[in-house]
Amino acid sequence: MVDAATIEKMEAGFAKLQASDSKSLLKKYLTKEVFDALKNKKTSFGSTLLDCIQSGLENFDSGVGIYAPDAEAYTVFADLFDPIIEDYHNGFKKDDKHPPKNWGDVETLGNLDAAGEFIVSTRVRCGRSMEGYPFNPCLTEAQYKEMEDKVSATLSGLEGELKGTFYPLTGMSKEVQQKLIDDHFLFKEGDRFLQAANACRFWPTGRGIYHNENKTFLVWCNEEDHLRLISMQMGGDLKQVYKRLVTAVNDIEKRIPFSHNDRLGFLTFCPTNLGTTVRASVHIKLPKLAADKAKLEEVASKYHLQVRGTRGEHTEAEGGVYDISNKRRMGLTEYDAVKEMYDGIAELIKIEKSL
Ligand SMILES: Nc1ncnc2c1ncn2[C@@H]1O[C@H](COP(=O)(O)OP(=O)(O)OP(=O)(O)O)[C@@H](O)[C@H]1O
Ligand SMILES: NC(=[NH2+])NCCC[C@H](N)C(=O)O
Missing domain, CATH: 1.10.135.10 (ATP:guanido phosphotransferase, N-terminal domain)
Structure with a gap:
């Protein structure tokens, strides 16, 4: 009771x-x-x-x-x-089953804006939960520390382009933290939606960020999800960004067991992230189309895309830069989620050019 x-x-x-x-x-x-x-x-x-x-x-x-x-x-x-x-997630019904993981043929994607006219940067992220641990509201302080230790030790084994350093939030100077946030690499602090969900207990304990030297591969530890794996870079080369993420996830999942459910796919704290957990986004300028924000939203939703502001969710666009990504993550494969963004953005660019 x-x-x-x-x-x-x-x-x-x-x-x-x-x-x-x-x-x-x-x-x-x-x-x-x-x-x-x-x-x-x-x-x-x-x-x-x-x-x-x-x-x-x-x-x-x-x-x-x-x-x-x-x-x-x-x-x-x-x-x-x-x-x-x-x-x-576009009609994923209660007796539907999320398909098995399938990253597809990475080589079939390309650069969405080779001439560099519209796209500022491209990012693909996925979320993972570590087997054996509940989500944020149920974690103890000791578990946060244990998870951070496991994550930083595991990531220290990455090599080649993915090789990097883990920076705990505990002890990070406010200036470094703010610079990482302003440059779109680090999660923001004090998200009121997460706070009200009781997801920020013991902050900053157990929270941190790993990144390679070029900051093209990043891992967030214990923000909204246990792990967020991120690949990003300037420009519109989605193929390169996606390929890097797939390589990284394939490597890390050999070292850390992740929570997966037969019906729901990979498990996350928020139901919007279940399934593939993939959000593929571009920072893009579409001045003609975006002159009417309602129109931009309407066209984007036609291609199952979601429009966010420059600093992410719940923010406004600055300097005409929008974050546009695939909205649904469940009931389709990883490849199809990314392809949905790829095809949709190609259409938006076509429309912008025609205006
Ligand atoms: N294509 C992109 N290029 C550069 N930065 C990006 C891009 N897409 C998102 N970002 C940045 O990533 C950061 C996180 O954004 P946001 O919180 O909206 O999304 P998320 O990390 O996918 O997680 P969630 O959907 O749970 O909020 C923000 O700083 C945002 O500006
Ligand atoms: N980061 C996320 N999980 N985003 C999706 C939802 C965020 C917030 N709870 C809302 O309902 O607006």
Whole structure:
């Protein structure tokens, strides 16, 4: 049973959300019926419905508003997660199965902007959770330290282009940290969506960043997910960026076992990242198309793309630079997720040229 104080908090938050003008998927799918069916449930980690929804209850401007405090939450609270997953990932239904991992033929991708007219930079990232550990809200301080040690030791074995250094957030100067954030290499600090989800406990313990010398291959440790593996570089050469990521993931997964589920694919803290966990993005200037932001959003969504601001999610575009990426990550292969971005961006550039 869930204790009375937690139920009371949930009831109050639910009533406020219902009365709000929130556009979140949480508001859309947390009906009274679903709420009543789930409010007394708990995972074996002791996570309740409140742990899943508190970020969306505190942040009405959430697009989604829900996180899984531990992997079991996806099944215990499936009545809420399933319709949100279906909505976000283009119709991935509750009896659908995510396909097996398939990076495809890397050589079939190319440079999206060889003349360097539109694309500032290209990035592909994926997320991974380490087997044997729950997600952020359930991790102890000792686990954070243990995970950081495992990650930094493992990454110190990487060679060639991927060879680099692990920098713990603990002890990093504010200037270095801010410069890494401004240059788009490091996660921001104090994300209110993650904070409300109870995902920033013991910060900065266990958090850190690994990167190679050129900062074209990076790993985030214990921010939103246990691991985020990132490949990025200036310009539009998606083939090179993707190839580097695939090489890195293939190498690292031999050294660290990752949590995978038959139906959901790779497991992540946020349901938007399940499945392939792949977000392939470009920083791009499309001045004519973007003159009308609503039009840009409309055209992008036609190609299943998502538009973000220059500093990432929940930020605005600066100097006309947008972050445009594949939106869905589930129900298709890694290759197809990246190809969706590749084809969509090629179309957007074609449209921009025609205006
Ligand atoms: N194509 C790109 N080129 C350069 N920087 C990028 C590109 N795409 C994203 N970034 C930068 O990556 C950082 C993280 O962005 P953001 O948090 O939106 O995405 P994410 O790391 O994919 O994770 P999440 O989707 O969980 O937020 C930001 O600094 C953002 O500007
Ligand atoms: N980084 C993410 N998981 N992004 C997706 C959702 C972020 C936030 N919870 C929202 O609903 O807007």
